[in-house]
Amino acid sequence: MKFNYIICILLLGACSFKNSQLVNQSQKGHSELYAEPSLVKAVPNDNIKRIVIASTNDIQGNYQANLIEYNDQHHDQKQSIKVGGIDFISSYFKILRKQFESVLLLDSGNLFPSNTQELNYISDFYPTLGYDAVTVGLKDFNLKLPSKYHSSSELFKEFAKKTKTPLILSNLFELKTARVVEWTGTLPYILREINGVKVGIIGLIPDDIVAQTPIDNRIGLYVETMLQSTLRNSRLLRSLGADIIVVMTHQGLDCGESLAQELKLPLTKVNFEPEKSGVCDLSSKFGAYIKRLPPGLVDVIIGGRLHQKMANIINGTVVMSGFEKGKSFSYTELFVDKSNKLLKEKTVIHQPVMFCQEFFKETNDCYTEDKTVDHKAKIPAVFLGKKVEADSSLMQKFHYYLKSKTTKASTHIRSLQSIMDFYAGDITYSYSENGESKLILLTLKGHEVISILEDDYNQGHGDKWKPSPFEINQDMLNISMSGQWIEPENDYKILTDLNSAQMHFRLKSIISRTSNKSLNHVSWKEPALDSDNVSSVMAASETVR
Secondary structure, eight states: OHHHHHHHHHHHHHHHOOSOGGGGSSSSOOSSTTOOOSOOOOOOOTTOEEEEEEEEOOOTTOOSEEEEEEOOTTOSSOEEEEEEOHHHHHHHHHHHHHHHSOEEEEEOSOOSOSOGGGHHHHHHHHHHTTOSEEOOOHHHHSOOOOTTOSSHHHHHHHHHHHOSSOEEOSSEEETTTTEEOOOTTEESOEEEEETTEEEEEEEEOOTTHHHHSOGGGGTTEEEOOHHHHHHHHHHHHHHTTOSEEEEEESOOOEESHHHHHHHTOOGGGOOOOTTOTTOEEOOSHHHHHHHHSOTTSOSEEEOOSSOSOEEEEETTEEEEEOOTTTTEEEEEEEEEOTTOOBOGGGOEEOOOEEOBSEEETTTTBOOOOOTTSOOOOEEEOEETTEEOOOOHHHHHHTOSBSOOOOOOOHHHHHHHHHHHHHTTTSBEEOOOSSSEEEEEEEEEEHHHHHHHHHHHHHTTOGGGEESOOEEEETTEEEEEETTEEOOTTSEEEEEEEHHHHHHBHHHHHHHTTSOOEEEEEEETTSOOOSHHHHHHHTOOGGGTO
16 A cells, blocks of 8 residues: 555656756757647645646737748758747647646737738737737837827727737826726736636836837827836735736846856756746846835736746746747746635746747757757657647638739730740749739748748648649659759749739748849730740840849
């Protein structure tokens, strides 16, 4: 009997704890860095309840995947891997909720992309993924606004009205009313009950907003100091029965820079000791705010802005944030006793989890900065013991295009086809609803071409590539050009019309950063039937070949 009891204790211990995180703070090698493939589940007794606070920051409209390029010592050519994308982000959050059940999902700001025309997608992004609340960040106040918006407040109003996720603005006041903003869809705070625990959530505009943003974007608005707003709202929420207080604010701390220099490691491989004092630089305004908080007033602070991780406990308060552009999320496990008193000694704060689309077989993660690792072999990504699988329904809803258009007339196709024939050997993506459009020639790396082609084929848009680079061979999709494999580091030219490129999310982003040549105006109504005609109508051939 005694023997069985010991075995049970050992098994529970194996389920409850990971290997020491410090094994990752070394110059060579790592294990599961920014990924949690193994089932990690603490086993509370019947008198303890657990809730999870999960968060993102600085997404900035990046619902598409990030292509991360890297080198290692085992291969001469640069390689790449995808991280993020709403179809994979959704899968991670579904696994998280199934594993822990009691999960609150929040975002601390920088919600919007620089292109505010994509507001509809951002309005849908957060409710689609089941966020409980969001707030705005520094860049949200610094956007170059379209003419229809006279200030940031009008942008925020439209977003809050469209989205189904509460926008929390606890310290943002309207000067004309001298009250906290009361726009449709905004709240000064929320009180959510989860697993019998009441959680109060506050969203704070940073104190340095005035110095960091143009006055035109803040017309008619006043920002109360963070500390004053925290005191006011936290005490109110406690009086309403809040057991836990969470603050969302778009600010960051430098946690680990000195340690990274000392150990001569990338910053991403240090700061795995959440309770170690002196790890974070508290000399900033944000640091001063944390130090001035009365003990026990705030339990969790979710930050952002610096695009560095925070996974620390400072003066008894959990402070966390992850990486930008939808690459990761953070989460913390909180435990309360039967009277809903927070058991701080049992708190588990996790390192940010990367939204890996696949893993490197050698390391069981998608961390790319360790050049000693052979990154060639890849396997499916796993999170908390479950395979991460893309949500195909979201790939259709957010399928990385702003619009879908088709060609109106076959004469347009023939006209364009003759141009494609003239540039034989180039892969060409082309279709246009308009009678006229300017042609552009894009020069892309092979890995960019492959990534775009895979997305288009999987989403049913493969027929828009002329000539077709797709071939099904024994139920397997091959991608090649003129029968040759596309080499990741080779340059390839794509000839397309400007309208189509601007509708295509990936091509549009490439246009903004690529040195491409705009060709002379071409009308599809005047078909270019031979190479000489094409040359004279468009441009001299030597300028584009």
